[in-house]
Amino acid sequence: MSTSTRAGLVVENPASGTVLRTVPLVGPAQVLETVRWARAAQPAWVALGFPGRAAIMRRAQRWILDNAERVISTVVSETGKTYEDAQSTDLAYTVQALSFWAAHAERYLEDERLRSFSSPIVAGKRLVLRHVPIGVVAVIGPWNFPLVNGFGDCIPALMAGNGVILKPSEVTPLSSLLMVEMFAECGMPRDVFQVITGEGSTGAALINCVDAVMFTGSTRTGRLVARAAAEAMIPCHLELGGKDPMIVCADADLAKAAQAAAYYSMNNAGQVCTSIERVYVEAPVYEEFVQRVVKIVGSLRQGPPTGPGTVDVGAVIFGPQLEIVERHVNDALVKGARALTGAHARAGQGRFYEPTVLVDVDHTMDVMREETFGPVVPIMRVSDVEEAIRLANDSPYGLQASVFSRDSARGEQIARRLEAGSVCVNSAQLNYFALNLPMGGWKASGLGARHGIGGIRKYCRTQSLFVSGFGPRRELFMFPYRRRVTRMILRGLRLLYGRGSRR
Ligand code: NDP
Helix, strand or coil: CEEEECCEEEEECCCCCCEEEEECCCCHHHHHHHHHHHHHHHHHHHHCHHHHHHHHHHHHHHHHHHCHHHHHHHHHHHHCCCHHHHHHHHHHHHHHHHHHHHHHHHHHHCCEEECCCCCHHHCCCEEEEEEEECCEEEEECCCCCHHHHHHHHHHHHHHCCCEEEEECCCCCCHHHHHHHHHHHHCCCCCCCEEECCCCHHHHHHHHCCCCEEEEECCHHHHHHHHHHHHHHCCCEEEECCCCEEEEECCCCCHHHHHHHHHHHHHHHHHCCCCCEEEEEEEHHHHHHHHHHHHHHHHCCCECCCCCCCCCCECCCCCHHHHHHHHHHHHHHHHCCCEEEECCCECCCCCCCECCEEEECCCCCCHHHCCCCCCCEEEEEEECCHHHHHHHHHCCCEECEEEEECCCHHHHHHHHHCCCCCEEEECCCCHHHHCCCCCECCEECCEECCECCCHHHHCCEEEEEEEECCCCCCCCCCCCCCCHHHHHHHHHHHHHHHCCCCCC
16 A cells, blocks of 8 residues: 655555555656656667567576565565465566567567568569567556566567556555666666656656557556547557456366365455456356355465465455455345355454355346455356356456366357456466467457567557569559550459459
8 A cells, every 4th residue: 555745655565554665756747757768778779689688588587586585575565465476476477477578579579571462563572561669668557466467568568679667556666666676687778667656647647658558457547548548649558357257067176166266266365357256156066166165265364474374365455445345245245145254354453354255146236247356256156057158248347257167178168158358268367377378358358468479569560561673664554544554454353353243
């Protein structure tokens, strides 16, 4: 949590309430200056070439592992998440992403030679598609994964040859600042990568002076970012909220499905854009599934993390989020839901919400419709898979979904009918670690995707080269126009394209 004073942003540990540090509150004039520095530094960064940039990323990868305790403790201190959540996501993803983009950027962005078969007029010409770094990219990140969602997007943007300005959430800026230190030690030229700390207005000012923006956060702010990007006429890529459904078929391995439901709804205290936020279970296995989930969730340990293996569920990172979680659970209880575990903010030190399993839920309740983003798993009985699919798709969001069935082919058939950018069969969230597989939302969950070939090309402009070598001085269609030639061209067009159907 942070509060702003004239001196800057005060960063707090949400698990203990202690003040960690004050960081600068960067204003619009300074934002402009920062972008100018990045513009000045960017040409030399491009000139370094892919191997030069990859070498720095590989050094950074090594640096993170050499400094793993420091990286994890920084993430844990400003988020109040568990040691394991910081290690298995923020740390593990970052080293993997540094390695992945260092290895693949050059191949993903190499010139493409296209065949000149589309028309006789272009036959024999050289057609080349280039991917040119766009210039200076703004990455605006949220507070749930300070390294994955903010810094992680900087890596492909940098490997493409751009200058990058990262604006982390005001709540969690310290991990991003550590990355500046890391890159400096790893030989990154000055000003290529910069972090500006500030509030929403700092992010808004940044959009006005960069060449592209990658934003992760709420759908509400995402819409503001898209509007600002439209005004600035720059591309924007948005990864927004989700309300990810899980479907449990009657033939599912229930032990596996229950473990997944408990883990992927409670890891990072449910503050994951791809959290399982609602579960639909076929009636014959509903009771057993609920019992299994309650047994796991009911035994989870919660509290301020004091090292590896000490707690399972960490803090609510952002103060106002606790109110959202409480509002959703209370709304459900008033409308007839039952809580089988939790359903309270935890008394005592820090900001925690008890791991909560809700049953007897339906789509009149906010907890089944809006992003809760907390340690809450509502489970709904459905008569069959058709009803589950209909309810899963009954959402303004479409980020991710998961399906559990022992018959993975049938699971895949169900997955294909779900309105979501990514669907996992017999797992959840793990697709995020398949960095060659695009990940992006449908509907109100976003625009564009991260990862895969598009996950780096989006930080480039394309340039099409049309190169003519030898050829006639005067093309047949050029001046002066002559009746005979005009007729001949029409005959040629009929010969080439005249076989289309008249019906
Ligand atoms: P926001 O979407 O408001 O903030 C995300 C980032 O955008 C932060 O860095 C924020 O800065 C910045 N920002 C805020 N306003 C603007 C603006 N006008 N222009 C540019 N940047 C801006 O998320 P919140 O932190 O308020 O969380 C709200 C909700 O978002 C949560 O309840 C949750 O549902 C969802 N969420 C989704 C995430 C995901 O991964 N998809 C991650 C986090 C939250 P600052 O923090 O300094 O205000």
